[in-house]
Amino acid sequence: MGYGYHRPSTLDEAFLLADEIPDSRFVAGGTDLLVQLRKGEPEPSALISLRGLSELRGVETSKRVRIGATVPLSDVEVNPAVADMFPALAESITKLGSRQIRNVATVGGNLCNASPAADTAPPLLIYGASVELRDARGTREVTVEDFLQGPGQTALRSGEILTAILLDPPADGTRSVFLRKGRVAMDLPISSVAALAERDGATWPRVRLAAGAVAPVPLRLRHSEAIVEGTNLDAEIRARARETAQSEISPITDLRSTEGYRQHLTGVLVERALEHLAGEVGDP
Numbered sequence: 195m196g197y198g199y200h201r202p203s204t205l206d207e208a209f210l211l212a213d214e215i216p217d218s219r220f221v222a223g224g225t226d227l228l229v230q231l232r233k234g235e236p237e238p239s240a241l242i243s244l245r246g247l248s249e250l251r252g253v254e255t256s257k258r259v260r261i262g263a264t265v266p267l268s269d270v271e272v273n274p275a276v277a278d279m280f281p282a283l284a285e286s287i288t289k290l291g292s293r294q295i296r297n298v299a300t301v302g303g304n305l306c307n308a309s310p311a312a313d314t315a316p317p318l319l320i321y322g323a324s325v326e327l328r329d330a331r332g333t334r335e336v337t338v339e340d341f342l343q344g345p346g347q348t349a350l351r352s353g354e355i356l357t358a359i360l361l362d363p364p365a366d367g368t369r370s371v372f373l374r375k376g377r378v379a380m381d382l383p384i385s386s387v388a389a390l391a392e393r394d395g396a397t398w399p400r401v402r403l404a405a406g407a408v409a410p411v412p413l414r415l416r417h418s419e420a421i422v423e424g425t426n427l428d429a430e431i432r433a434r435a436r437e438t439a440q441s442e443i444s445p446i447t448d449l450r451s452t453e454g455y456r457q458h459l460t461g462v463l464v465e466r467a468l469e470h471l472a473g474e475v476g477d478p
Protein backbone atom coordinates (compact mmCIF):
# COMPACT_ATOMS: atom_id res chain seq x y z
CA MET A 195 0.00 0.00 0.00
CA GLY A 196 1.55 3.28 -1.09
CA TYR A 197 -0.62 6.06 0.27
CA GLY A 198 0.34 8.95 2.55
CA TYR A 199 -0.84 9.38 6.13
CA HIS A 200 -1.69 12.67 7.85
CA ARG A 201 -2.76 13.30 11.42
CA PRO A 202 -4.13 16.85 11.70
CA SER A 203 -4.61 18.32 15.17
CA THR A 204 -7.38 20.79 14.28
CA LEU A 205 -10.56 20.53 12.22
CA ASP A 206 -9.44 23.42 9.98
CA GLU A 207 -6.23 21.54 9.23
CA ALA A 208 -8.25 18.41 8.38
CA PHE A 209 -10.56 20.36 6.03
CA LEU A 210 -7.53 21.95 4.33
CA LEU A 211 -5.80 18.59 3.85
CA ALA A 212 -8.97 17.05 2.38
CA ASP A 213 -9.28 20.02 0.03
CA GLU A 214 -5.62 19.95 -1.05
CA ILE A 215 -5.21 16.16 -1.50
CA PRO A 216 -7.53 14.79 -4.18
CA ASP A 217 -8.76 11.23 -3.53
CA SER A 218 -7.80 11.30 0.15
CA ARG A 219 -10.00 9.49 2.70
CA PHE A 220 -10.73 10.21 6.35
CA VAL A 221 -9.98 7.37 8.75
CA ALA A 222 -11.10 6.91 12.38
CA GLY A 223 -10.51 3.41 13.82
CA GLY A 224 -9.77 1.92 10.40
CA THR A 225 -11.62 -1.34 11.20
CA ASP A 226 -13.77 -1.02 8.08
CA LEU A 227 -11.57 1.08 5.82
CA LEU A 228 -8.31 -0.87 6.16
CA VAL A 229 -10.13 -4.19 5.65
CA GLN A 230 -11.73 -2.78 2.49
CA LEU A 231 -8.36 -1.55 1.17
CA ARG A 232 -6.77 -4.94 1.83
CA LYS A 233 -9.64 -6.55 -0.08
CA GLY A 234 -8.74 -4.45 -3.12
CA GLU A 235 -10.85 -1.27 -2.95
CA PRO A 236 -9.22 1.56 -4.95
CA GLU A 237 -6.38 3.03 -2.88
CA PRO A 238 -6.75 6.62 -1.71
CA SER A 239 -3.86 9.01 -2.33
CA ALA A 240 -3.70 9.60 1.45
CA LEU A 241 -5.44 8.76 4.71
CA ILE A 242 -6.35 11.67 6.97
CA SER A 243 -6.69 10.47 10.55
CA LEU A 244 -9.46 12.00 12.66
CA ARG A 245 -8.02 10.76 15.93
CA GLY A 246 -6.08 13.94 16.80
CA LEU A 247 -9.19 16.16 16.69
CA SER A 248 -10.40 17.15 20.15
CA GLU A 249 -13.85 18.24 18.81
CA LEU A 250 -14.57 14.60 17.92
CA ARG A 251 -13.81 13.22 21.38
CA GLY A 252 -15.76 12.79 24.60
CA VAL A 253 -19.33 12.10 25.60
CA GLU A 254 -21.22 15.17 26.87
CA THR A 255 -24.41 14.60 28.80
CA SER A 256 -25.52 18.06 29.90
CA LYS A 257 -28.95 18.53 28.24
CA ARG A 258 -28.68 16.82 24.92
CA VAL A 259 -26.29 13.86 24.78
CA ARG A 260 -23.38 14.43 22.39
CA ILE A 261 -21.19 11.43 21.51
CA GLY A 262 -17.99 12.52 19.77
CA ALA A 263 -17.56 10.73 16.43
CA THR A 264 -14.20 9.16 17.33
CA VAL A 265 -15.04 7.98 20.84
CA PRO A 266 -14.12 4.26 20.82
CA LEU A 267 -17.18 2.02 20.92
CA SER A 268 -15.92 0.39 24.13
CA ASP A 269 -16.10 3.80 25.88
CA VAL A 270 -19.66 4.42 24.63
CA GLU A 271 -20.66 0.92 25.75
CA VAL A 272 -19.69 1.56 29.39
CA ASN A 273 -20.72 5.22 29.60
CA PRO A 274 -23.24 5.37 32.51
CA ALA A 275 -25.46 8.01 30.85
CA VAL A 276 -25.66 5.98 27.63
CA ALA A 277 -26.41 2.75 29.54
CA ASP A 278 -29.10 4.55 31.56
CA MET A 279 -30.85 6.54 28.81
CA PHE A 280 -30.06 4.53 25.67
CA PRO A 281 -29.75 0.87 26.75
CA ALA A 282 -30.51 -0.45 23.25
CA LEU A 283 -27.48 1.47 21.92
CA ALA A 284 -25.21 0.12 24.67
CA GLU A 285 -26.53 -3.39 24.01
CA SER A 286 -25.90 -3.11 20.26
CA ILE A 287 -22.28 -2.21 20.95
CA THR A 288 -21.73 -5.21 23.24
CA LYS A 289 -22.71 -7.37 20.24
CA LEU A 290 -20.44 -5.58 17.74
CA GLY A 291 -17.22 -7.41 16.81
CA SER A 292 -14.80 -8.27 19.63
CA ARG A 293 -13.46 -6.21 22.53
CA GLN A 294 -10.30 -5.54 20.48
CA ILE A 295 -12.42 -4.19 17.61
CA ARG A 296 -14.57 -2.08 19.95
CA ASN A 297 -11.45 -0.57 21.52
CA VAL A 298 -10.54 1.10 18.21
CA ALA A 299 -13.77 1.22 16.18
CA THR A 300 -15.99 4.31 16.49
CA VAL A 301 -19.73 5.06 16.28
CA GLY A 302 -18.97 7.73 13.66
CA GLY A 303 -17.18 5.10 11.55
CA ASN A 304 -20.04 2.61 11.98
CA LEU A 305 -22.47 5.18 10.52
CA CYS A 306 -20.17 6.63 7.83
CA ASN A 307 -19.34 3.14 6.53
CA ALA A 308 -23.11 2.80 5.94
CA SER A 309 -23.38 -0.97 6.03
CA PRO A 310 -27.06 -2.05 5.92
CA ALA A 311 -26.12 -4.28 8.89
CA ALA A 312 -24.38 -1.59 11.02
CA ASP A 313 -25.24 -2.56 14.58
CA THR A 314 -25.57 0.93 16.08
CA ALA A 315 -27.98 2.15 13.39
CA PRO A 316 -31.31 0.57 14.51
CA PRO A 317 -30.93 1.87 18.10
CA LEU A 318 -29.98 5.33 16.84
CA LEU A 319 -33.10 5.28 14.61
CA ILE A 320 -35.51 4.45 17.46
CA TYR A 321 -33.97 7.17 19.65
CA GLY A 322 -34.41 9.71 16.81
CA ALA A 323 -30.68 10.53 16.82
CA SER A 324 -29.06 13.08 14.55
CA VAL A 325 -25.51 13.57 13.33
CA GLU A 326 -23.50 16.79 13.35
CA LEU A 327 -21.64 17.32 10.06
CA ARG A 328 -18.94 19.95 9.59
CA ASP A 329 -16.84 21.29 6.74
CA ALA A 330 -14.92 24.51 6.14
CA ARG A 331 -18.20 26.32 5.39
CA GLY A 332 -20.01 25.44 8.60
CA THR A 333 -22.03 22.92 10.58
CA ARG A 334 -25.29 21.17 9.75
CA GLU A 335 -27.42 18.60 11.51
CA VAL A 336 -29.07 15.66 9.76
CA THR A 337 -31.19 12.87 11.24
CA VAL A 338 -29.58 9.42 11.16
CA GLU A 339 -32.53 8.33 9.03
CA ASP A 340 -31.69 10.92 6.36
CA PHE A 341 -27.95 10.38 6.76
CA LEU A 342 -28.04 6.70 5.72
CA GLN A 343 -28.87 6.69 2.01
CA GLY A 344 -27.86 3.25 0.69
CA PRO A 345 -25.20 0.56 1.02
CA GLY A 346 -21.97 2.57 1.52
CA GLN A 347 -23.81 5.82 0.81
CA THR A 348 -24.44 8.68 3.20
CA ALA A 349 -25.43 12.34 3.14
CA LEU A 350 -21.75 13.33 3.69
CA ARG A 351 -20.52 15.88 1.15
CA SER A 352 -16.98 15.75 -0.18
CA GLY A 353 -14.58 16.93 2.53
CA GLU A 354 -17.27 16.86 5.24
CA ILE A 355 -16.64 15.23 8.63
CA LEU A 356 -19.18 13.64 10.96
CA THR A 357 -18.21 15.28 14.24
CA ALA A 358 -20.80 13.92 16.69
CA ILE A 359 -23.95 11.91 17.28
CA LEU A 360 -26.71 13.88 19.05
CA LEU A 361 -29.47 12.32 21.15
CA ASP A 362 -32.34 13.80 23.15
CA PRO A 363 -32.95 12.08 26.50
CA PRO A 364 -36.07 9.88 26.29
CA ALA A 365 -39.19 10.59 28.40
CA ASP A 366 -39.32 9.07 31.88
CA GLY A 367 -40.53 5.48 31.84
CA THR A 368 -39.39 4.79 28.27
CA ARG A 369 -38.25 1.23 27.68
CA SER A 370 -35.99 0.10 24.85
CA VAL A 371 -34.34 -3.09 23.70
CA PHE A 372 -31.97 -4.38 20.99
CA LEU A 373 -32.03 -7.94 19.67
CA ARG A 374 -29.92 -9.44 16.90
CA LYS A 375 -28.96 -12.76 15.45
CA GLY A 376 -25.73 -13.57 13.64
CA ARG A 377 -24.29 -16.84 12.35
CA VAL A 378 -21.25 -16.93 14.63
CA ALA A 379 -19.52 -14.66 17.13
CA MET A 380 -17.95 -11.50 15.61
CA ASP A 381 -20.10 -11.69 12.48
CA LEU A 382 -22.43 -9.02 11.17
CA PRO A 383 -26.08 -9.71 12.06
CA ILE A 384 -28.42 -11.67 9.79
CA SER A 385 -31.10 -9.39 11.20
CA SER A 386 -31.25 -6.93 14.07
CA VAL A 387 -34.19 -5.14 15.68
CA ALA A 388 -34.36 -2.20 18.09
CA ALA A 389 -37.61 -1.23 19.82
CA LEU A 390 -38.68 1.59 22.13
CA ALA A 391 -42.00 2.23 23.89
CA GLU A 392 -43.43 4.87 26.20
CA ARG A 393 -46.12 3.69 28.60
CA ASP A 394 -49.24 5.55 29.74
CA GLY A 395 -51.16 3.40 32.21
CA ALA A 396 -52.21 0.20 30.45
CA THR A 397 -51.38 1.39 26.93
CA TRP A 398 -48.27 2.28 24.95
CA PRO A 399 -48.96 5.54 23.06
CA ARG A 400 -45.52 5.80 21.44
CA VAL A 401 -43.61 2.89 19.92
CA ARG A 402 -40.55 2.96 17.66
CA LEU A 403 -39.26 -0.07 15.77
CA ALA A 404 -36.21 -0.31 13.50
CA ALA A 405 -34.39 -3.15 11.76
CA GLY A 406 -30.93 -3.71 10.28
CA ALA A 407 -29.49 -6.06 7.63
CA VAL A 408 -32.87 -6.55 5.95
CA ALA A 409 -33.02 -3.66 3.44
CA PRO A 410 -30.52 -1.42 1.58
CA VAL A 411 -30.43 0.80 4.70
CA PRO A 412 -31.29 0.21 8.36
CA LEU A 413 -34.91 1.34 8.51
CA ARG A 414 -37.82 2.34 10.76
CA LEU A 415 -40.70 -0.16 10.63
CA ARG A 416 -43.44 2.44 10.45
CA HIS A 417 -46.31 0.15 9.47
CA SER A 418 -45.54 -2.15 12.41
CA GLU A 419 -45.31 0.88 14.71
CA ALA A 420 -48.81 1.94 13.57
CA ILE A 421 -50.16 -1.51 14.48
CA VAL A 422 -48.88 -1.40 18.08
CA GLU A 423 -49.10 2.29 19.02
CA GLY A 424 -51.91 3.08 21.44
CA THR A 425 -52.52 -0.59 22.27
CA ASN A 426 -51.79 -2.70 25.36
CA LEU A 427 -49.14 -4.68 23.40
CA ASP A 428 -50.97 -7.96 23.99
CA ALA A 429 -50.06 -11.22 22.27
CA GLU A 430 -52.48 -10.73 19.37
CA ILE A 431 -51.13 -7.25 18.61
CA ARG A 432 -47.55 -8.53 18.81
CA ALA A 433 -48.34 -11.31 16.34
CA ARG A 434 -49.85 -8.75 13.92
CA ALA A 435 -46.72 -6.61 14.27
CA ARG A 436 -44.58 -9.66 13.45
CA GLU A 437 -46.49 -10.24 10.20
CA THR A 438 -46.44 -6.56 9.26
CA ALA A 439 -42.69 -6.27 9.89
CA GLN A 440 -42.12 -9.18 7.52
CA SER A 441 -43.97 -7.34 4.77
CA GLU A 442 -42.20 -3.98 5.13
CA ILE A 443 -38.60 -5.17 4.75
CA SER A 444 -36.76 -6.14 1.57
CA PRO A 445 -34.06 -8.63 2.56
CA ILE A 446 -31.64 -10.26 0.14
CA THR A 447 -29.96 -13.65 0.00
CA ASP A 448 -26.20 -13.46 0.60
CA LEU A 449 -23.47 -15.50 2.27
CA ARG A 450 -24.98 -14.90 5.72
CA SER A 451 -28.60 -15.91 5.10
CA THR A 452 -31.40 -16.44 2.65
CA GLU A 453 -34.02 -13.79 1.99
CA GLY A 454 -36.73 -16.07 3.44
CA TYR A 455 -34.90 -16.76 6.69
CA ARG A 456 -34.17 -13.05 7.17
CA GLN A 457 -37.85 -12.30 6.68
CA HIS A 458 -38.92 -14.97 9.19
CA LEU A 459 -36.24 -13.98 11.72
CA THR A 460 -37.07 -10.27 11.60
CA GLY A 461 -40.71 -10.97 12.40
CA VAL A 462 -39.67 -13.16 15.34
CA LEU A 463 -37.25 -10.49 16.64
CA VAL A 464 -39.95 -7.80 16.41
CA GLU A 465 -42.40 -9.99 18.35
CA ARG A 466 -39.77 -10.79 21.00
CA ALA A 467 -38.70 -7.15 21.30
CA LEU A 468 -42.33 -6.19 21.97
CA GLU A 469 -42.57 -8.98 24.57
CA HIS A 470 -39.52 -7.47 26.31
CA LEU A 471 -41.08 -4.01 26.26
CA ALA A 472 -44.37 -5.36 27.62
CA GLY A 473 -42.39 -6.94 30.45
CA GLU A 474 -43.35 -10.50 29.59
CA VAL A 475 -39.76 -11.72 29.43
CA GLY A 476 -36.61 -10.65 31.29
CA ASP A 477 -33.57 -8.85 29.96
CA PRO A 478 -32.32 -10.05 26.55
Ligand SMILES: Cc1cc2nc3c(=O)[nH]c(=O)nc-3n(C[C@H](O)[C@H](O)[C@H](O)COP(=O)(O)OP(=O)(O)OC[C@H]3O[C@@H](n4cnc5c(N)ncnc54)[C@H](O)[C@@H]3O)c2cc1C
Nearest residue numbers: 220222223224225226227291299300303304306312313356
Ligand atom coordinates in the same frame (compact mmCIF):
# COMPACT_ATOMS: atom_id res chain seq x y z
C1 LIG B 1 -13.53 -8.51 12.80
C2 LIG B 1 -14.54 -7.41 12.60
C3 LIG B 1 -15.81 -7.59 13.12
C4 LIG B 1 -16.78 -6.60 12.95
N1 LIG B 1 -18.04 -6.80 13.46
C5 LIG B 1 -18.98 -5.86 13.30
C6 LIG B 1 -20.29 -6.07 13.81
O1 LIG B 1 -20.60 -7.09 14.42
N2 LIG B 1 -21.23 -5.09 13.61
C7 LIG B 1 -20.93 -3.92 12.95
O2 LIG B 1 -21.81 -3.06 12.82
N3 LIG B 1 -19.69 -3.70 12.45
C8 LIG B 1 -18.72 -4.64 12.60
N4 LIG B 1 -17.46 -4.42 12.08
C9 LIG B 1 -17.22 -3.22 11.28
C10 LIG B 1 -16.53 -2.04 12.01
O3 LIG B 1 -15.76 -2.44 13.10
C11 LIG B 1 -17.54 -0.96 12.44
O4 LIG B 1 -18.34 -0.55 11.36
C12 LIG B 1 -16.82 0.26 13.06
O5 LIG B 1 -17.73 0.96 13.87
C13 LIG B 1 -16.20 1.22 12.05
O6 LIG B 1 -15.60 2.30 12.74
P1 LIG B 1 -14.12 2.80 12.42
O7 LIG B 1 -13.86 3.94 13.30
O8 LIG B 1 -13.14 1.67 12.48
O9 LIG B 1 -14.32 3.27 10.90
P2 LIG B 1 -13.19 3.46 9.76
O10 LIG B 1 -12.81 2.14 9.20
O11 LIG B 1 -12.10 4.35 10.23
O12 LIG B 1 -14.06 4.27 8.68
C14 LIG B 1 -15.15 3.69 8.01
C15 LIG B 1 -15.63 4.66 6.90
O13 LIG B 1 -16.17 5.84 7.48
C16 LIG B 1 -15.42 7.02 7.12
N5 LIG B 1 -15.35 7.79 8.35
C17 LIG B 1 -15.04 7.29 9.59
N6 LIG B 1 -15.24 8.24 10.52
C18 LIG B 1 -15.65 9.34 9.86
C19 LIG B 1 -16.07 10.65 10.30
N7 LIG B 1 -16.08 10.98 11.60
N8 LIG B 1 -16.42 11.56 9.36
C20 LIG B 1 -16.43 11.23 8.04
N9 LIG B 1 -16.10 9.99 7.57
C21 LIG B 1 -15.71 9.06 8.48
C22 LIG B 1 -14.08 6.49 6.57
O14 LIG B 1 -13.56 7.35 5.56
C23 LIG B 1 -14.51 5.14 5.99
O15 LIG B 1 -15.09 5.33 4.71
C24 LIG B 1 -16.46 -5.40 12.24
C25 LIG B 1 -15.16 -5.23 11.74
C26 LIG B 1 -14.23 -6.21 11.90
C27 LIG B 1 -12.84 -6.00 11.34
